Amino acid sequence: MAKWGEGDPRWIVEERPDATNVNNWHWTEKNACSWSVEKLKELLVNLRIENDIAKCKITEVKKCDGEAIANNRKGKLIFFYEWDVVLEWTGTLKGGENEVEGSINIPNLSEENSISEIEVSVSVKNSNPEADKLKEFLTKDGKNVIREQLNKYIVALKEEFSKGMILPKKHEDDSSKSDTVTNLSAGFHKQVHVNHTERNQVRGCNISTTNLEFIEKFQCTGEEFYNAVTVTEMVQAFTHGPVKLEAKKDGKFELFGGNVCGVFVELIPNKKIVQRWRFKRWPTEHYSIVTFNIEQKEDHTEVTVVQTGVPQSEADSTRENWDRYYWEAMKRTFGFGSFFV
Template identity: 35%
Template sequence: MSNWKNVNNWHWVSKNCLNWAQKYFDAQLVGLQAERDGNKVAITKVNECVGDVDLSQRKGKLITIYGVELKLTWEGTTANGTQATGKIHVPEVAHDTEADEYVFDVSVDNDSQEKQVLRDVVKKQLAPLMIDKFEKLATAMIKENSSDVYIEQKDKAGSGAPTVGVTKERTGVTHINKTTSNVTSTTSTEKSGSKVNTTTLQETIEFQTSAHELFETLLDPQRASVWTRGPAQVSKQVGSKFQFFNGNVSGEILEVEPDKKIVQSWRLASWPAGHYSTVTMTFNQGNDNVELTVKQTGVPIGEEELTQRNWAGYYWRAIKQSFGFGAVF
């Protein structure tokens, strides 16, 4: 990968590390063994490793984003000499999976009561060893692939090793960092057969980046999973649905002009059922920054402060902190 033009590691650079991850799991999992009371099991093959594994860098910060499904084969011998084989299915190994959240579906070929003890050893003794390997994936990925996305700045004072992004999931939307916005006159709209009194919010936010980078950050699912700190469902396709923060924020993409405008329906889960506002984001490219003007119509009366806080804390502050797009106050 050529990154010689990425001066000071400013731009977003990403490497697909799926092939590397497949080799990592082969090396770390095949041959892994566990035993209990003379009952022994071991992984013999990684049959399938599919999904997305990416290492990204932005302004000197390395970020691991991954989500893969694993299918493996195991074999074992009971204390009395009965042999067995079977399969292990791990639906998801992801950057935001906690150690106690992994799921292991274990099957036994030609199952019998006598072989069940081996299945139990796989789930209770072998699975924790597998989790340990899963938890070390991000560190190993950075160690072995960072040179492809990060340029060492050895000749510059004050430069050092890149920082590492943390991408653990947020469990909800909390109210933080109140922002200043313009609130216009209230209106009323009809939703799901009931009248909802609404108002309009508008604000302009400055980011130290280009309109293109900010546009991609808002609509690219991999980038969005970084600043939302969790799974992000979003795309640039008009008519597609989006969902952030475990469904606390959701809507639909209504209009897209690359690097210029995004129009979307948008709602908080706490709003009246079926009610959506309309958010128009306009990008104004400056010499060394971009101003984003956000106009939101149809915000329910009484929800203004909550809505402003969530934009400020969970969109603008999070984006600036994650990608270095400007000062955070």
């Protein structure tokens, strides 16, 4: 791993006249949540879906929960968005007298799915022959119309939040810099294992413990993943807060406001990291051992993480926190789940 000021050009920032995000090195981020909610309402409310036998209209966006973020990762634009949307609709059959009401559920509008894969589920409030015909119509023909509007949202998101994200380098005009837009993609499947229970003793108290194992695949080099865990600036980027970190044998680390802390036991650059690791609410002085084995493949890096000595009562929450605050946060922040174009 390169030291500050030595050799490796990736650690040398290039000056900009305005001294802002030199060389596009920093991971800049724009929050697109409020904009997205309004844009989805604009595209979906009062949307009409009709054919020769039926006419329907979206009347309300009843629910729009989630987030959308635009990131600049070393000159690459990466968009993360994930929404759970519920729509209200009304409709009538042509020549019919009764108005039917229902809802449309879009549970996972995200960059993990192509537009054609986005689930659009139609339901009616009261089932009857007219309602069932309208439900069938929306299920068959309305899905594509709704997906077209969702695609317009994605296109608009990229256009709106590409502006000003990538700054020109020295001797480079803003107008000459074209933004490269990239989606995050799930790309890989992850495997998680919980192993047998053991009993450890801390200050005379028996603690039931278990082991966790994660197999994660990242679209990056082994060196990039190693740096993401051992370089202070990169750890700060994906944990979204200040950290204390000494990436050396017996060096200490403290993350997430002190909720996670420990000591580096072994470091083999780009290959292996071993830590004594504990969560703040665990029994006093009880540490687990976390081992990262990093294996760079031809087109990705596979990381096997084994954590031994996890308190049995904390196993589920610990597993969920690794997934949410480490793996997904790294992929979202650094684009390690992306296929760059």
